[in-house]
Amino acid sequence: MTNNTDFRIERDSMGDRQIPNHVYYGIQTQRAIENFPISGIKPLSTYIDAGILIKKATAIVNGQLGCIPNDISHAIIQATDEVLNGKLRDQFVVDIYQAGAGTSHHMNINEVLANRALEILGDEKGNYKRVNPNDHVNYGQSTNxxxxxxxxxxxxxxxxxxxxxxxxxxxxxxxxxxxxxxxxxxxxxxxxxxxxxxxxxxxxxxxxxxxxxxxxxxxxxxxxxxxxxxxxxxxxxxxxxxxxxxxxxxxxxxxxxxxxxxxxxxxxxxxxxxxxxxxxxxxxxxxxxxxxxxxxxxxxxxxxxxxxxxxxxxxxxxxxxxxxxxxxxxxxxxxxxxxxxxxxxxxxxxxxxxxxxxxxxxxxxxxxxxxxxxxxxxxxxxxxxxxxxxxxxxxxxxERCLAYAEGSLALVTALNPHIGYLNAAAVAKESLETGKSLRQIVLDKGLMTEAQLAQVLNLDEMSAIVPILFC
The missing domain is CATH 1.20.200.10 (Fumarase/aspartase (Central domain))
Structure with missing residues (x-):
């Protein structure tokens, strides 16, 4: 019922509360606002959409099955469509850290849809005898x-x-x-x-x-x-x-x-x-x-x-x-x-x-x-x-990439099959100590010919991915 132009009085099983008349949420949401001033973080838009889609589907089905009157079903459906199209988004206000299971957020949704449905039907917000958040919007449902x-x-x-x-x-x-x-x-x-x-x-x-x-x-x-x-x-x-x-x-x-x-x-x-x-x-x-x-x-x-x-x-x-x-x-x-x-x-x-x-x-x-x-x-x-x-x-x-590749001692890995692991390790060690290139040390030691080195130390071939053969 309307108390004055600024507030309406709503009642639940715990008593009465003054609710600002311009808001679409109701008494249970108001209690949650009072109880949970925790983070200031409100529900995610996607989470709101998910809940509203559920309420739309349940209103459609409950109307079809005769569980709630058709005019109320249609009003709730219209209210859900309005929210999905961007209206009343600021009415979902319960902190994300709230009552266990999400009862507070759930009732926030039920109350907003009920009050908007009342307006659609030409009635006043808070007149839950006509459209009730629990008995109509939430028919056949539980937070759980x-x-x-x-x-x-x-x-x-x-x-x-x-x-x-x-x-x-x-x-x-x-x-x-x-x-x-x-x-x-x-x-x-x-x-x-x-x-x-x-x-x-x-x-x-x-x-x-x-x-x-x-x-x-x-x-x-x-x-x-x-x-x-x-x-x-x-x-x-x-x-x-x-x-x-x-x-x-x-x-x-x-x-x-x-x-x-x-x-x-x-x-x-x-x-x-x-x-x-x-x-x-x-x-x-x-x-x-x-x-x-x-x-x-x-x-x-x-x-x-x-x-x-x-x-x-x-x-x-x-x-x-x-x-x-x-x-x-x-x-x-x-x-x-x-x-x-x-x-x-x-x-x-x-x-x-x-x-x-x-x-x-x-x-x-x-x-x-x-x-x-x-x-x-x-x-x-x-x-x-x-x-x-x-x-x-x-x-x-x-240029920087190529310089690092050409100067890497790891190129000695390609020499393993040709001069052996121990010889390759010795070549790498000498290169690190003297600053000489791998190529020069291998040639100086007579471990391979120039032609062999040109073939083995081919960066294009060394960096190519080996194809997978399926038998």
């Missing part, structure tokens, strides 16, 4: 089955819209750079020491292959997210749901998302285990680990310009020092490592939260939801930024 489903859909949306597109562009760009740099020979390095020569292009092709394999792992892990426990209600029994509700909601969600979703074979299992989220998080963490390796490689190869490798030039995107003029730093690669470290930390928190469930429910789901979706999105945004602002503009220092 909605939030796990919300995490699944949020994860799928984040992967589809952010991480997979970023990976595809990164892979394509790395492969293009592989083609561009394929003719350039450089010194390989193992243990950060000189190793046999390699092609610069193959470095980039290797990174492309690494990311391709990670993307495949992500697709496999994400298949777990397509199995939904919606319909389990409070404890996985499906209490207070229509017999056709579970199947139909999954079908509608499949249409809305254009994804092959399916009902979980055991609703209790889907509610209790966070294994699907740990699995996806692990795949994201695994990708992050290799992204750190790639970003560190880029920094090493660009180190200098006078006292480092400087085999490549990363695009300078901003001045690198507040005191040293003309300095440019590999900031995109540095940023990539920092984000990846954060993703690894989120993964550890997810693992701890996943094991903390008891009996029929895991109450740590709000932490899992934020960490998982945020990890996917920040890693996707990072890879996209690294690709656009760094990898695409990399230039090769061909």
């Amino acid at each position: 089955d909605v939030i796990p489903t919300c995490i699944r859909i949020g994860g799928l949306l984040a992967l589809t819209h952010t991480l997979h597109p970023a990976l595809e562009k990164a892979i394509s760009t790395l492969e293009s750079k592989g083609d561009e740099f394929q003719h350039i020979i450089k010194s390989g390095r193992t243990h950060l020491q000189d190793a046999v020569p390699v092609r610069l292009g193959e470095n980039f092709r290797a990174w492309a292959q690494i990311l391709t394999e990670h993307q495949n792992r992500l697709y496999i892990a994400a298949s777990d997210l397509m199995v939904l426990g919606i319909g389990g209600s409070a404890a996985g029994t499906g209490m207070n749901t229509h017999p056709e509700y579970r199947k139909r909601v999954v079908e509608v969600l499949s249409e809305l998302l254009e994804m092959p979703l399916e009902p979980a074979p055991h609703l209790m299992a889907a509610m209790q285990s966070m294994g699907a989220f740990v699995n996806v998080s692990g795949a994201v963490r695994n990708l992050a680990q290799d992204m750190v390796k790639i970003s560190h490689d880029l920094r090493l190869m660009d180190s200098g310009p006078k006292t480092g490798f400087k085999e490549i030039q990363l695009p300078p995107v901003q001045p690198g020092s507040s005191i040293m003029p003309g300095k440019y730093n590999p900031v995109m690669a540095e940023m990539t490592s920092m984000v990846c470290f954060q993703v690894m930390g989120y993964d550890q928190a997810i693992a701890l939260a996943a094991q903390a469930g008891q009996l029929e429910l895991n109450v740590m789901m709000p932490l899992i939801a934020y960490n998982l979706i945020h990890s996917i999105e920040i890693l996707g945004s990072t890879i996209a930024a690294l690709t656009t602002s760094c990898i695409q503009g990399i230039m090769a220092n061909e």
